[in-house]
Amino acid sequence: MTTADALRAAMVEQLTADGVLTDPAWRAAASAVPRETFLPSFFREVPGSNPTGYEPVHEQDPGWLEAVYTNQTLVTQLDGRTRPDADGPGAVTGSPSSSSTLPSLVLRMWQQLEVDDGQRVLEIGTGTGYSTALGAHRLGSRSVTSIEYDPDVATRAAAAIGKTGYSPTLVVGDGLAGHAAGEPYDRLIATCSVRYVPQPWLFQVRPGGKILATLSGWSFGFGLALLTVTEPGCATGRFLPGYTSFMIARPHDRPPRQSITLMPGDERPTRIDPAAISDWTGGWVAQLAAPSAERLGAGGQQILIDFATGSQARTMPSPDGGWTVIQRGPLRLWDQVESSIEAWQREGSPHQEHFGITIDGDGQRVWLGSKDGPTWRLPV
Ligand SMILES: C[S@@+](CC[C@H](N)C(=O)[O-])C[C@H]1O[C@@H](n2cnc3c(N)ncnc32)[C@H](O)[C@@H]1O
Structure with a gap:
């Protein structure tokens, strides 16, 4: 047995023990397909780098084969052009555009x-x-x-x-x-x-x-x-x-971003803690509510910028311990997000698996609970 075969067998055993690989036919596939053939090189994140730096790892490098058989996504291209096998300086930055999924x-x-x-x-x-x-x-x-x-x-x-x-x-x-x-x-x-x-x-x-x-x-x-x-x-x-x-x-990627200038606007207290949209499902609900917006910021300080209209919303802590929102533009982005988050919270803030989707002549709609529950239209 080669080292690669042994590492692959160990990975399959681990995925089986973890309850991921339950179907023997897919276990056989995972045991047979050599992941190393698909990853002669990849990028490894430089620990602690900000913005994230990536250094190339090649098949001749120590640890390459072991990394191929760890359960992780390995990035193989950045920004639609930079390859780990290209000549050039060591660490690079960029946005992952192709990878081998974990x-x-x-x-x-x-x-x-x-x-x-x-x-x-x-x-x-x-x-x-x-x-x-x-x-x-x-x-x-x-x-x-x-x-x-x-x-x-x-x-x-x-x-x-x-x-x-x-x-x-x-x-x-x-x-x-x-x-x-x-x-x-x-x-x-x-x-x-x-x-x-x-x-x-x-x-x-x-x-x-x-x-x-x-x-x-x-x-x-x-x-x-x-x-x-x-x-x-x-x-x-x-x-x-x-x-x-x-x-x-x-x-489907967002249009190129212009430089962002946060402008004054209408100000009011928020009804929800803005950190609700940093949650996995809460953030997704917020995205459903403002589908052409990009979210920046985190926790209590969220920023929403709408690509279709230029509308903006931003939240900040207020001195009384609550949060304030400033909104500007034709879309009241925070109003949309806030009422959707409240609808989700009224149902007990369930995880995504409580949502469904219907696609018919009336468009594409995501709903919570049942088709009669809170509903959001996808931006078709
Ligand atoms: C996460 S990677 C795929 C992982 C792959 N299935 C594997 O196991 O290695 C996503 C890929 O989707 C490709 N992609 C992006 N937009 C696409 C499109 N519109 N049509 C086809 N492929 C697309 C990207 O170039 C990228 O290679």
Whole structure:
């Protein structure tokens, strides 16, 4: 047994002991697919750096193979261009734009997709190709199609997948458009997040088929949803337990940010503690309430800037021990956030798994509890 085989076996054993790998067929896939082939190099965060610095790690470096078999996301590209194998200075900064997602999440999602033998799957976000290879092992290469937006990332993934002997259909392009040539699909799994469910997915997945995707936005809110397509263009589903986040699909990313000048505006006391929107589900509710805004700040000092209208809201502690909000612009961002947070708090501040989603001719709506509960429209 090689060192890589031993490390892979240990990882599989650990994921099984942790209750992540429950399906023997996916355990077999995890035991077979060599993650090291997909990660000849990656970036490691420089501890304590601010802004976060990344240093390249290559296969000849000590600790490379051990890191490949730890249960962590390994970044492989920054800002859509910087690679860890490029010549140049050591540590760099940037925003992660491609990675190999942590194995526990990849394998948990493959299992949550409830996919079975003979079913055809469309994956959005090939990345390194590791998750694609797992799918190809479990379902057979002919059943798997994967789309990657970034041509350089796609080329490297194709080479790695080729080395491992799998041959899924690999497409370079915008996964938000799906891949009509391969439809109908029984399942769609997205390993990048989206602000709303793209229409083509709702037509290319057959009625009865399932879509597993993370809904996100520009304010650090994420929710993993499993939807069933009910008829072409329509779907319904629930958000799942846990805490899943993914980098946003490139065409859904926020517009470039101008320099921010905080302006005077209308001032009033807030009814809620602004720290409520630093909570995982609270932050997500705030994002649903102000879907074209970006959130900055933290705790009691939150800042919301709306990209569609330039509206602003910011909170600060007031001398009486409460908090004050200053709002400016056509959208009263804090009014929207505050009433949504209050609605969520009235229901006992439940975790995301108490939310659902309905998509029909009337648009895409996220609801709390039931379809008649508090509802938010996604920015389609
Ligand atoms: C977290 S990585 C994928 C991880 C991958 N499944 C793995 O196991 O290595 C997300 C990937 O989605 C890609 N991506 C972003 N927007 C996309 C889009 N619109 N269509 C297809 N891929 C996209 C990114 O370039 C990135 O490679």
